[in-house]
Amino acid sequence: MLTAIPVATAAVAMPLFDVVGDPDLSTVEGRIAAVCRWFDLTPPALTPGEDPLQSEEVLDWMIASDVSIDWLVRGDVKGLVIAFRNDEARRRAALSETPIQRLFREWEAAMERCCAPGLSDEEGDALDKDLRHPLEDAIATATPTDMRDLAIKVVIGSGDGCWGLDDALTLECAAIAGRNFDQLPRCLFKEG
16 A cells, blocks of 8 residues: 655655555656665655656656656556566577677777777777777687687788788688777778
């Protein structure tokens, strides 16, 4: 049973509600109360009589608290199920990566930083030395456990395809490694 605790009715912003017992999940107010209770959040404040769905405070609170708008407004759990499933898939993928694949992901991020527009040659060289080279060394000394690991080692060992390895082989290895076509250096593509 839901029992409301009386709150002051001043014309200033105040907590939207204060609930004893289980919140009523069929209302916006109840869903806000439930989320606040489950995750130890402070509820948004509203002026008495204000529609919570018309409140900037509730919108800001929802975004800051990572609350699903579908669930808050309509009580629809589909968005929550999808978000959980996507998070779980990403978690499983991260757990199934080999050490070489994790290093390769870090190497790709380092490559983007090293090649960022506006960097001077000196800045790029320093980032190469501090970020990219240690990752390449770690990949070179790691033992591959599958074909993707081996392809990653070929891509890295060939200077991302720029150091004389057969272009077709490099492109195939890049594809197996999961490298995006548009990330590959232009030296792989012959003019003609």
